[in-house]
Amino acid sequence: MNITSLLIAWLITAVSFFVISKLPIGVEIDTLPKTLISAAVLGILNSLVKPVLNLLVKIPNFLTLNLFHGLFAFIISVICFGLAAYLVEGFRLRYGIWSAIIGALALSLVSSLIYNVLPV
Template sequence: MDLVSLLITWLITAVSLFAISYLPIGVEIDGFNKALLSAAVFGLLNAFVRPILQILALPLTVVTFGLFSIILNAIIFGLAAYLVTGFRLRYGFWSALLGAILLAFVRSLIYQFLKI
C-alpha cells in the first residue's frame, strides 16, 4: 500500500468517525482533530492487535460462522476509544458495537461515492 492510499484511508476513516459522532448512538468525538487521531489509533490497532485477537477468537468465529468478527470489530473500536482522550463511548459496549457497524457502513458509502 503506498503512502497516498494510506492517507486517503486515514482521512476517510476520520471523516466517517466524525460523522458517526453526530448520530445518537453514544459515540462522542470532541472535534475533527480527535477524529484524525482516533482514525490513526484505530488503524494501528487493526494492523497490530486485530490479527492476535483473530487467532485467539478463531474457534468462536468458526462456531458462529464468522459473526464473532463483528464483536472483534467492536473490541477494536472500544480500545481506540479507551486510548484516545476526547473519543468516548457513552453506552459502553453497545456504543462500540453500533459504532463499529456504522463505521464499516459509512466508510463503504464514502468509498462507493468516491469510486476508490
C-alpha cells in the same frame, strides 16, 4: 499498501468518525484533531490487535465450521473500536458496549458508503 492509499483510508475513516459522532448513538468525539487521532489509533489497532484476535478466534471458527466467522469478525471490530475510545482522550462511548457495537456498525456502513461514492 502504498502511502497514498494509506492516507486515503485514514481520511475516509476520519470522515466516517466525524459523521457517526454527529449521530445520536453515543459516540462522542470532541474536536476535529481528536477525530483524526481516533482514526489513526483505530487503524493502528486494526493492524496490530486484529491479527492477534483473529488467531484466537481460529479455534472457535474451526469448531463451529466457520458458521459464525462474520460474528467473530464483528466482535473483533467492536473490541478495536472500544479500545480506540479507551486510548484516545476526547473520544467517548456514552452508553458503553452498546455505543461500541452501534459505532462499529455505523463506522463500517459509513466507510463503505464513502468508498462506494469515491472513485478510489
